[in-house]
Amino acid sequence: MENSKFDNKHFFIKQQLPHNFLAEQMILSGLLISSDAVELTIQTLPIEAFYFKNHQEIYKAIIFLYQNKISIDILTLVTFLQDNGLLKQIGGIKVLIELMSQIPNLAYINEYLGLIKEKFLRRCLIKIGYETINAAYTTNCPLEQILIEYESKIFNLTTDNQSTKLFSSSELLNTIFLDLKEKSLNPKLLGLPSGFYALDSLTQGFQKSDLIILAGRPAMGKTALSLNIILNSMKQSKLPILFFSLEMSKEQIIYRLLSMETYINQIRLKNGTLSQSDWIKVTQVMKILSKLPLFIDDNANLTIDEIRSKIKTILFEQKQIGLVVIDYLQLMQISRNSPENRAQELSQITRLLKTIAREFNIPIIALSQLSRNVENRVDKKPILSDLRESGSIEQDADLVLMLYRNQIINNRDTDSVKRIDSETLELILAKHRNGPTGTVKLQFDSKRMRFSSFNI
Numbered sequence: 134m135e136n137s138k139f140d141n142k143h144f145f146i147k148q149q150l151p152h153n154f155l156a157e158q159m160i161l162s163g164l165l166i167s168s169d170a171v172e173l174t175i176q177t178l179p180i181e182a183f184y185f186k187n188h189q190e191i192y193k194a195i196i197f198l199y200q201n202k203i204s205i206d207i208l209t210l211v212t213f214l215q216d217n218g219l220l221k222q223i224g225g226i227k228v229l230i231e232l233m234s235q236i237p238n239l240a241y242i243n244e245y246l247g248l249i250k251e252k253f254l255r256r257c258l259i260k261i262g263y264e265t266i267n268a269a270y271t272t273n274c275p276l277e278q279i280l281i282e283y284e285s286k287i288f289n290l291t292t293d294n295q296s297t298k299l300f301s302s303s304e305l306l307n308t309i310f311l312d313l314k315e316k317s318l319n320p321k322l323l324g325l326p327s328g329f330y331a332l333d334s335l336t337q338g339f340q341k342s343d344l345i346i347l348a349g350r351p352a353m354g355k356t357a358l359s360l361n362i363i364l365n366s367m368k369q370s371k372l373p374i375l376f377f378s379l380e381m382s383k384e385q386i387i388y389r390l391l392s393m394e395t396y397i398n399q400i401r402l403k404n405g406t407l408s409q410s411d412w413i414k415v416t417q418v419m420k421i422l423s424k425l426p427l428f429i430d431d432n433a434n435l436t437i438d439e440i441r442s443k444i445k446t447i448l449f450e451q452k453q454i455g456l457v458v459i460d461y462l463q464l465m466q467i468s469r470n471s472p473e474n475r476a477q478e479l480s481q482i483t484r485l486l487k488t489i490a491r492e493f494n495i496p497i498i499a500l501s502q503l504s505r506n507v508e509n510r511v512d513k514k515p516i517l518s519d520l521r522e523s524g525s526i527e528q529d530a531d532l533v534l535m536l537y538r539n540q541i542i543n544n545r546d547t548d549s550v551k552r553i554d555s556e557t558l559e560l561i562l563a564k565h566r567n568g569p570t571g572t573v574k575l576q577f578d579s580k581r582m583r584f585s586s587f588n589i
Contacts, residue, residue, distance in 0.1 A: 151255040152184030156248040162235040163242055164195050165206060170242055171199050177246050182253040187223040207233055254290055261286045281442050288445040325455050325496060328365020329586050331573040335562055339496040344487040344529055348501040348520060349536035355500045357582040359458050360389055372455025373426035375447055379464040383431040393583045394418040437467050437485045444493055454495050461500035480525035487529045517563050533564035557587060
């Protein structure tokens with residue numbers, strides 16, 4: 134029987150690759166006696182999961198019979214193989230007789246499938262390893278591209294790819310029914326909480342696969358609000374959050390978080406002018422923050438491929454991600470060699486971010502600047518057309534939130550603005566693909582960069 138080997142430029146694997154001959158026989162034998170086993174196996178194993186070529190051909194024939202609603206037994210299988218000139222290729226009738234002599238215990242079919250899949254993944258891992266070695270020898274291949282491709286291949290090995298699976302309406306309705314039943318028995322927020330009741334009541338939390346745009350003019354508090362949402366979400370959900378900061382350093386982010394949680398003015402924190410009671414607060418808050426699953430990337434030249442790669446890395450390490458936040462959209466680029474047309478590039482970026490949100494089934498919040506047009510109007514409250522540089526932001530987003538601070542927009546006396554300790558601002562829900570729009574009022578402590586729900 135022919136087995137699987139592969140030949141690379143610099144390496145040739147002489148020994149047999151990992152496989153389990155008996156498990157493959159047991160599965161193929163089970164497919165000839167149980168239609169349930171056929172359906173389960175097709176959903177679990179690709180053809181390449183079988184190590185031996187003749188087993189692959191037998192499996193392909195069984196899949197064909199199943200898909201064409203032909204009963205599967207030794208007679209129909211032999212007939213199909215003979216009619217297509219494959220019987221001799223798989224080793225003749227004796228191979229099928231040997232299969233039929235096996236008596237598999239179908240109660241253990243999941244274990245058999247697990248054995249085959251594990252050997253298949255090991256073979257894939259070996260192949261990826263040698264491909265990466267060969268690529269590393271090729272000096273004209275950029276190292277960054279090699280690493281990205283390697284991470285992508287490894288990640289794909291650890292996840293079940295459902296992107297090509299088609300679902301019937303009966304399957305979908307059954308899933309929805311079970312989902313509705315669970316929600317009725319255990320009512321809770323559908324998505325990831327923001328920590329602000331009025332916002333969560335409108336959005337039902339940030340939903341998986343959604344692209345959320347948080348927009349505003351400079352100094353509106355976009356970064357501060359996103360950090361408040363991050364802290365609130367982590368405390369309630371305990372899920373890891375990935376924060377990409379293209380404008381501020383990771384140290385500046387941590388200082389902000391400390392100020393928000395200790396209620397100590399940022400300036401005093403940065404100067405180190407702390408009282409004994411302040412030190413006690415800082416120590417306590419540091420212990421709490423150190424246990425939260427927050428991951429910060431402050432690469433100022435971030436590309437879409439790097440975002441995808443780092444999401445995969447965190448998913449591989451943490452198994453799940455609750456939220457991804459990007460600060461901010463206009464500083465991003467598709468690649469190191471970005472096109473000259475910035476509006477066109479930004480359109481591609483928002484589409485790719487939406488694709489990433491769907492690919493990994495996670496919500497992504499992208500902060501965005503608003504154009505100066507808002508300042509030239511009598512009514513300075515932002516609207517969707519104020520989204521800067523590209524109309525595709527509005528098109529691709531599932532949720533658009535816009536910050537409006539009346540004191541900043543309409544008050545030109547900067548000294549008086551700086552003296553404001555606390556103010557009420559508006560968070561305008563300008564677009565909501567799957568729900569209502571509206572306006573949420575929040576209280577903002579500008580010295581500590583802390584948001585809280587508005588008290589009427």
